[in-house]
Amino acid sequence: MTSRDQNLVSTEWLEDHLDAPDVIILDASWYLPTEERDAQAEYRQEHIPGAVFFDIDAHSDRSSDLPHMLPNTVAFSSAMRKLGVGDGQKIVIYDGAGLFSAARVWWTFKTMGASDVVVLDGGLPKWKAEGRALDSGTEKKMERHFTARLDHGRVRDLGEMKRNVETTREQVIDARPAARFKGEAAEPRPNTRSGHMPGSINIPFNLLLDDQRCFKSNADIKAVFDGAGVDLSRPITASCGSGVTAAVLALGLELIGIDSYGLYDGSWSEWGQDNLDTPVVTG
Structure with missing residues (x-):
């Protein structure tokens, strides 16, 4: 099995495994506040059959002033048990944007030690475009360890x-x-400087995706990293605004077989704060 197969599944595969007892499906939709979308309400209106809603903000470190930071392991274990996510399951994650916040939840589970967690390529938009089944309301699963x-x-x-x-x-x-x-555009969060960390490399996450919000081929993904000047033989850390789209880059690295990377959880919402003495570069 390739790295791509270990981290990504197709809509065809998921439709064939909707009733599999060892598969749990999570709707991990999340949107920027500027989009004015209610992810949980949209889930109740329509979701992939059997999917439960994973709230990125609820399942985070609520003691932090930073957005959706990783929770501690005890809190996360407890929350996942109540959600019906258990050891030994294959965890399939999708979102309503196609491929956006699902990658963050994929990274969260990988970081929390889950061994079999995948993202639905193209997410809910691709599923709907293909005319596949949808359910409404909410799903309740049995608690698992x-x-x-x-x-x-x-x-x-x-x-x-x-x-x-x-x-x-x-x-x-x-x-x-x-x-x-x-630093040419203002940050969406208040009291945040514009710019980037010294020495960092810009790879807008959408460069890894095609017009259908599916991941490009491995060759094309590698070409994006190569073209930006990334040395794939050296350690890499992904960052973004608040740790969400950085996970798209992390997933892209995994797809092409690169596992020597980290993700800066606080990302720019932490580094760019006005009251920190962190160096910021523009241009």
Whole structure:
């Protein structure tokens, strides 16, 4: 099985496995506040049959002022048990944008030690475009035992990122749009500076996706990283605005067989804060 098969499934595959007892489907839709969309209400209106709703903000570190930071393992295990996610299941994640927030939840589960977690390529838009079945309302699953073990190697914090600016041991790839990366466009969060970390490389996450919001071929994904000047033989850390689209880059790396990477959980919502002395570059 290839790295792509281990992390991505097609709509055809999922339709064939809707009733499989060892498969749990999660609707992980989340939208930027500026989009004014209610992900949970949209889930109740229509979702893939059997899917339960995974709330990115509810299943996060509620003590942090930063958006949807990783929770601790005890809280996450408890929440997943109540959701019906258990050890030994294949966890299939999708979102309503096609391929956006599902990658963040994929990374969360991988970081929490889940061994079999995949993203639905093209998500709900592709599923609907193909005329596949939909349900409404909410789904309730039986509680199952879920064991979370944090993989520290997949996460970077502020201290590590500050040190990396000095050492440049890891390449930092930033998934935000080019205008925000360059400091030409304002950040959507208040009290946040514009620009990027010194030495970081801009790879807007949508460059890895095709017009249907599916991942491009492995060759094309590799060409995007190569074209941006990323050395795939060296360690990499992904960042973005709040740790969501950075996970699209992380998933793209996994698809092409690169597993030596981390994700900066606080991302620009932390680094770019007005009250921090973190260096910011524009242009």
